[in-house]
């Protein structure tokens with residue numbers, strides 16, 4: 001896939017950072033000497049870590065050059081490096097591994113998550129938040145639109161790029177034998193957005209990427225127009241004219 005776009009991602013910065021804040025609020029650590037922010041994006045989640053533990057040594061990793069450049073200019077005191085979560089190894093065991101809105105792009109959670117857990121210092125915390133929205137209209141309408149148009153052959157596997165996450169019980173069973181506590185919860189945010197175009201704009205920076213990046217300009221515009229029509233049906237105006245984007249997310253905080 002093409003690189004992520006930091007400024008497009010930050011269009012909805014407040015809404016996108018809220019789950020990171022809610023995740024961090026449940027991290028049971030008073031002192032943190034070193035923390036790693038996996039999939040740090042433009043540094044919005046790393047900045048929250050810096051706010052809570054100002055003296056901690058912070059490392060953000062990401063595969064996107066654009067995101068890393070944005071993170072470095074936002075938070076010059078932290079270290080940001082290009083690395084893939086799938087193969088990343090910490091130089092020394094951190095007190096906290098924070099992964100907000102990234103692990104949905106990686107498979108093999110049965111191996112990846114225990115590996116991250118054992119990377120931690122004793123007593124350290126693994127904090128994860130993943131969107132659990134593949135069955136929301138925002139997402140199944142992408143998959144459906146992909147099958148209905150001249151782009152269908154090009155987009156054959158686009159719906160499979162993002163991993164289907166497992167149930168809370170599955171993650172609990174995976175993590176409970178590896179640590180002293182596991183806290184799991186699921187929340188549905190309901191974001192009031194200006195109109196259906198804002199829903200499309202929100203998703204263009206994230207979930208729509210595998211669907212629109214393989215297309216030529218003409219097909220991309222036609223795909224987005226067809227998708228927007230379906231989104232307008234699925235997200236009708238509320239009494240104030242806005243639309244409500246329902247967004248379920250799964251949270252996990254495990255202590256080694």
Ligand SMILES: C[S@@+](CC[C@H](N)C(=O)[O-])C[C@H]1O[C@@H](n2cnc3c(N)ncnc32)[C@H](O)[C@@H]1O
Pocket residue numbers: 004016017020038039040041042043044045061062063064067083084085086099100101102105106206
């Ligand atoms: C939705 S953003 C999350 C940004 C930030 N953590 C936040 O809380 O808003 C996902 C980020 O994960 C990065 N990413 C995706 N797959 C990755 C991988 N395999 N390894 C490292 N970073 C990855 C993307 O480049 C993107 O910056």
